[in-house]
Amino acid sequence: MFADTLQNIIRGLWAPLLIVLYKFDWTKMLFLGLAVFVLLLIIGCVAYLKYKNFTFFLDENKEEFVIQKGIISKNKIIIQLEKIQQVNINQSVIQKIIGVYSVDIDTAGSQKKEVSIRAVDNEVALLLKDKLVSFEKTNDHFAASEEELVVEKPFLKISLLTLIKVGVTSNYGRSVTLILGFLVSLYGGFYDVSKSFEVDEEQMSSLVERGLAYFSLSFLIMIVFLLVLLINLTRTVVKNYDYQMVLQKKALAINFGLFAKKNTLLKAEKVQLTSFSQNFLQRKLNLFDIKLKQASSNDESDKDTKKAFIEVPGCNLSERDSLLKMILNEIVPSEEKLKPNFRFVLVSSFVGILLPVFIFLLLGFFVFQNLQAYFPVVPVYIILMSVVIYFKFLNYRLLLSKKQIIVKHNAWDVEHQILQPYKIQGITTKQYFWQKSADIVHLTFHTAAGDIGFSYGNYAQLKPWINYWLYEVERSERSWM
């Protein structure tokens, strides 16, 4: 608790602290020491009061979890047990040293985690987890049919080898942007340093340029590639080390992490959107990446969407199927396969190839003459983008059956997004007036875990399906969460 408050306060005060440190004349050492001491004392008091005023208890009769907190303004949070979506038990490095866990309780309601209990010991954490998620209503009529799911052995376990495979084969995009950002900031930093030391700028930048020239381009690319692999590998392994998934009554318990341990519990029926993806390399290795998305009030654009999805980084075909079966109850073959209209290709080649190339050439010819040196890149870009668009079109499919809607998309990481019709919140169709004659429609499914869409579909083919989905949603008494 103390560390936590300290962290919070430092987070709030770091800017003024920096200024103080920067402008400090070292004659007032004593003063500083005193200030730090007083600050620590205040933090200690606040932490102690916070600790004293933080209580939580489980009301089993009312089926509520009650938390009281606050020093001056008191806060009382009541959560109905059946509304809980997910319980996370995390352990950061500091918490590992002290031997405590933090418990986060998550409902669909607001943006951030609803409740976070920062330090509980192992026993309490496990007890809480067990009570909170495994809770079942006594009059639950679904219980009987799902009784067979009560197994306590690991349902899925990801070995180190698999993690290494995953690390090597996935997330190139993210790592490349990471490295690019790093390089840019490095270059910027270098530039700043050379500037602030008042080195002769001309000399310096010519040195840099020559240095870059010496690094032949291919060598640079290789280094970047290796870096990407390495970063991917370490990140995947560290984050997902010892990944385990256990079935507990109706809930899935997931454990992972090398340094910071994460332990998540979620109820299978609260998963709104399931997706699995696989790229070319992963297909060769029989690896899948599964994401389970839950209800969140965040919009897709928010950066905090990560909160409500759970990733299974690497599993094979049979593990994938049993996991999907557990979440979706059954796997049904698709009855109808819809292709996007050919205009999909036209529009994406216009936006992806024609427009950027045109702008580039225009800039090269009329604005920045020295861009012309890079003109040989253009045909390479065109070929690359054509291949990407071709595969995008090839993979962009809507696979339909009575029980499932599957959107298959992406060129490299081919993703299948699976949605059950009764989890639809609303449907939007969109048609530009010039698309009326071609009978094209853009379809969007709104779900509690965000939107998924299928563009350039054939309206005539989709109409009966839309009617069917509406019928399915409107007659179903199954709760979507």
Add this chain to the structure above:
Amino acid sequence: MEDFHNEVVSFDSLPKFESVTFTPLDRDYLNVVFISKAITAVIISIAVGLFLFFNQGSREFILPIISVLFLFIGFLFWFAALSFRKKGYALREKDILYKNGVLATTTTIIPFNRIQHVALHEGVLDRMYELSELQIYTAGGSNSDLSIVGLPKEQAERMKTFLLNKIVIDSSLNTLIKESALTEILPEEAVVEPKSESQNQEDANRF
């Protein structure tokens, strides 16, 4: 579980959403739109006038500037009228449809049993013509929230009550939905019929 049916559904026999006739918005709403556009036009004209007044050099181009301004204002009104005509809603037995959009016709369909809560909104201009805006919220994020503009106030109230009743009736079948709906309805009513501050606070605390 005993009364569970799963009969075969023939797609042709399902009600067709595409053949629904949409109710256009209230005529008065067009006036509201025009007034708000007129205000915008006046503001833009004043801005252009000030620019012409203070910037001596620009006076040479006074004719093209003025004509562009008029064209723009004309376009504004034309577009507003067009978009008014493109808007429409339809209530079916179990869902609500809303369409809008000039360049693209967007139709959104929300089943009643997925509505989380309903709200009424009245702007200043709306109140002059006794119109309101009906806002329908779902759990599907802001993209799937509907707001139907330009409804006569009485009708909007009736629709609101109708939708709220739908939510409650549905929920008697399903306790889970009931609770989530109740959570939403109660603070909602607190807004519609203003209670004392402390009571509002109590409601907020309870949910």
